[in-house]
Amino acid sequence: MDTDPATTQAPTSTPYGTPDAPRLAVRGEAHLEVDPEIARIGITVHARGTDRRDALNDLTRRNSVVLDLIKTYGEAVEKVETGAFSISPELTKHGRGERIRAYHGRVHATAELTDFTALGELTTRLADLDLTRVEGPWWALRSDSPIHRKARQQAVREAVQRAREYAEALGTGLAALVELADLGAENAPAPGYGGFAGGMRSAVSYGGAAPDLTEAPPLDLEPQRQHVYATVNARFTMTPPDLQP
Known part of the structure; x- marks a missing residue:
């Protein structure tokens, strides 16, 4: 007799196991606290002038000074990236209408460093520049850091140990592993730029006083410890236990 495929039912699964193969579900977790591998700082250069071209030229000059200073630190700086740029007019009331009072320019860059001793010196020197804002540092691990793998492996070992x-x-x-579900391993989120914990901030100086030719001492920056988490769900089957008293 032919069987109608539409009425054929697949064998039912046994998500809770059977008396002959009891199933055990556990969760494995890991939490590592380690030193950061990189630090990022944000630098915003400002310029202003009554003429658009003068403001733009001044902004270009100040930005070049910043980039040249960062590049003098060589291999201590792993990456430099330029982000947002803007130049806009400042309007003021003039009779019944408005007129342009000044032009304001701004360009933002980020620098990523691996040498934290150089970081303190560079941050201070940048913050000492006129019309320059420095924010950070934000500490982090690299996305391909072996610490992430270590946390995941530790979470798996924890799951196996708990099941045993x-x-x-x-x-x-335990008889067999049925399922291992990775729920992710990542840095704990923290407030601040790019999800990295924030630090110092230097205000922009617009003063017209004579420049101070003495260099400010380097900042003594203490790296912020990083927290790495990993969680897995694991399901095993056990050999049937003898539950008789």
């Missing part, structure tokens, strides 16, 4: 302890409490042992 449950099985031993029943007087039996």
Whole structure:
């Protein structure tokens, strides 16, 4: 007799196991606290003038000074990127209408460093420049850091150990791994630029006083410890325990 495929039912699964193969579900977790590998700072250069071209030229000059200073630190600086740029007029009331009072320019850059001793010196020197704002540092691990792998592996070992302890409490042992679900391993989110914990901030100086030719001492920056988390769900089958008293 032919069987109608539409009425054929697949075998039912047993998500909770069977008496012959009891299923055990556990969660493995890991939390590592480690030193950061990189630090980022944000630099915003400002310029202003009554003429658009003069403001733009001044902004270009100040930006070049900043970039040249950053590049003098060589391999201590892993990456430099220029972000937002703007130049806009400042309007003021003039009779019944408006007129342009001045032009304001701004360009933003980020620098990523691996040498934290150089970081303190560079941050101070940048903050000492006129019309320059420095923000940060924001500490982090690299996205491909082996610390992430270490946390994931530790979470798996924790899941296996926890499952074994449950099985031993029943007087039996694990038979097979049924499922391992990775719930992710990542840095704990923190407030601040790019999700990195924030630090110092230097205000922009617009003063017209004579420049101070003495260099400010380097900042003593303490790297912020990074927290790395990993969580997995694991399901095992056990050999049937003897539950008789």
